[in-house]
Amino acid sequence: MSDSDSQFHSVQVGDSTFTVLKRYQQLRAIGSGAQGIVCSALDTVLGLPVAVKKLSRPFQNQTHAKRAYRELVLLKCVNHKNIIRLLNVFTPQKSLEEFQDLYLVMELMDASLCQVIHMDLDHERMSYLLYQILCGIRHLHSAGIIHRVSTCTVIGYLTINMGASCQKNVFVVFIIFAFFKACIFFIILLKSISVDIWSVGCIMGEMVKGCVIFQGTDHIDQWNKVIEVLGTPSLEFMNRLMETVRNYVMNKPQYPGVHFEELFPDWAFPSDSEHDKLKTSQARDLLSKMLVIDPEKRVSVQEALSHPYIHVWYDPAEADAPPPQISDKQLEEREHSIEQWKELIYKEVMDWEERNKNGVAKEETSDAAVNSSATASQSSSINDISSMSTEQTLASDTDSSSIDTLTGNLEECQ
Numbered sequence: 214m215s216d217s218d219s220q221f222h223s224v225q226v227g228d229s230t231f232t233v234l235k236r237y238q239q240l241r242a243i244g245s246g247a248q249g250i251v252c253s254a255l256d257t258v259l260g261l262p263v264a265v266k267k268l269s270r271p272f273q274n275q276t277h278a279k280r281a282y283r284e285l286v287l288l289k290c291v292n293h294k295n296i297i298r299l300l301n302v303f304t305p306q307k308s309l310e311e312f313q314d315l316y317l318v319m320e321l322m323d324a325s326l327c328q329v330i331h332m333d334l335d336h337e338r339m340s341y342l343l344y345q346i347l348c349g350i351r352h353l354h355s356a357g358i359i360h361r362v363s364t365c366t367v368i369g370y371l372t373i374n375m376g377a378s379c380q381k382n383v384f385v386v387f388i389i390f391a392f393f394k395a396c397i398f399f400i401i402l403l404k405s406i407s408v409d410i411w412s413v414g415c416i417m418g419e420m421v422k423g424c425v426i427f428q429g430t431d432h433i434d435q436w437n438k439v440i441e442v443l444g445t446p447s448l449e450f451m452n453r454l455m456e457t458v459r460n461y462v463m464n465k466p467q468y469p470g471v472h473f474e475e476l477f478p479d480w481a482f483p484s485d486s487e488h489d490k491l492k493t494s495q496a497r498d499l500l501s502k503m504l505v506i507d508p509e510k511r512v513s514v515q516e517a518l519s520h521p522y523i524h525v526w527y528d529p530a531e532a533d534a535p536p537p538q539i540s541d542k543q544l545e546e547r548e549h550s551i552e553q554w555k556e557l558i559y560k561e562v563m564d565w566e567e568r569n570k571n572g573v574a575k576e577e578t579s580d581a582a583v584n585s586s587a588t589a590s591q592s593s594s595i596n597d598i599s600s601m602s603t604e605q606t607l608a609s610d611t612d613s614s615s616i617d618t619l620t621g622n623l624e625e626c627q
Contacts, residue, residue: 221305226252231267232305233316240265248280253321256300263300264321271315271558278554279547281315285561287358288317290537295349297322302565309559330420335483336492336522339420343413344518344526348534350409351514355536407508410517414503421481421496437465443506444470450507473501495522 223232224240229250231240237254244251249268256263271281288299301318329342418426427442429435440446445467451459477500482493499522502512517523518532549557 226250229267231265231316232314233265234301234303237263237265237318248277248284256318259300262321264319266317266319268315268317272313272551272555275549275551275554278551278558279549282547282554282558282561285315285317285558286539287537288319289561289565290356290539291353291358292537293349293352293534294531295345296352302562304559304562309556312555312559315558315562326416330416331423334420336489336496339417339496340492340522341526342420343417344523346413346416347514347518347523348531350413351518351532352534352537354409354514355534356539358537407511407513410503410511410514411505411508413517414500417496417500418477418504421477421500423481426476439506440465440470441468442471442476443504444468446506473497492522495520499523 220234221232222235223230225231226240226242227245227250231250231252233240233254236256236258238257239255240252241254242250243253243264247269249266251264251266254263254265255261268281268284270277272278285302289302292298298320299317300320301316303316303318304312304314306312306314332338334342415426427435427438429438440462445465446462451462454462474497477497479490479493482496483489484493499512499517499520502520503517505511512520518527547557
């Protein structure tokens with residue numbers, strides 16, 4: 214922030230006015246949602262395209278204010294190559310009393326998962342995409358953050374909007390997108406980080422089949438679709454449900470479920486060679502371990518990373534990266550008035566500005582610029598996914614930056 218308005222300029226984006234630092238030029242709307250509007254822009258200081266998000270009325274009520282605070286705090290602390298990086302935070306207002314608008318500047322991705330998911334992916338590309346997703350999720354889980362819904366707008370580099378937590382010291386991060394949503398939210402209280410594995414399984418299933426595998430019209434219909442395909446859950450699982458939910462589930466017809474060989478037949482996978490046939494078997498096995506209704510029997514993130522279909526890419530520096538250090542240990546338990554949330558957010562913005570003055574954040578964004586430039590020079594286009602070598606490559610032999618463009622544009626998938 215500055216004592217002078219000369220650092221800012223206003224740009225009309227649809228029905229919204231973006232008042233941003235002059236370093237951000239060529240603003241173009243690329244997505245919108247309940248939490249805000251996102252534009253692509255050129256950062257004339259870093260010389261890179263970025264995503265600028267304006268939070269929509271962050272102080273209209275306590276819920277929006279709390280979500281804005283959590284989003285900012287978590288974005289500031291997360292640092293992983295497979296999770297979108299926060300580059301800048303600012304407000305054009307000059308004091309706490311005037312504070313109304315919050316802008317977040319993040320890396321701009323080349324492609325969304327919606328685009329990638331319908332490409333003709335071979336096993337190498339698919340397994341590498343899934344590996345990136347799992348690494349990012351594992352990094353969040355290591356700090357007790359549950360992504361909860363891994364949607365086409367977020368995977369690979371995960372943008373995050375904050376939702377309510379499901380248990381003490383577990384932060385829930387979500388963007389609602391019904392078909393990837395772990396619909397068992399409808400029937401159980403989620404106390405397991407394995408919910409993210411369900412979402413990854415749904416994404417992988419759509420990559421294979423080219424269509425949504427549990428496409429329901431609402432939560433109840435979606436649940437019905439799930440049990441029709443996967444079969445009625447075990448009595449052991451039923452007994453852990455709330456009584457009203459258990460009665461509903463048990464009064465439904467009993468479904469034996471569909472064999473995974475039928476659900477994901479060989480023709481749905483690449484099958485050009487004997488090696489492809491082996492990978493198809495491995496891919497189907499991984500799907501069968503992720504798409505399990507009972508979270509206690511579902512494969513964990515670490516087990517998925519160790520699965521033969523994924524493990525070929527395993528790099529400890531990515532998969533076992535140090536956990537984020539969350540500065541606010543009471544993040545999820547806080548309950549404040551709107552004005553108190555506003556003050557907390559303003560302090561976070563001031564903290565970012567102070568770090569910039571001291572060179573800390575500048576150093577971090579410079580690193581981001583170097584990394585983004587390196588990635589852009591080697592694989593800046595969605596088409597690079599199609600040009601990957603299809604020879605089997607071990608993680609130790611791989612310069613992963615050469616295929617590190619994937620997934621997670623801030624555009625909403627309509």
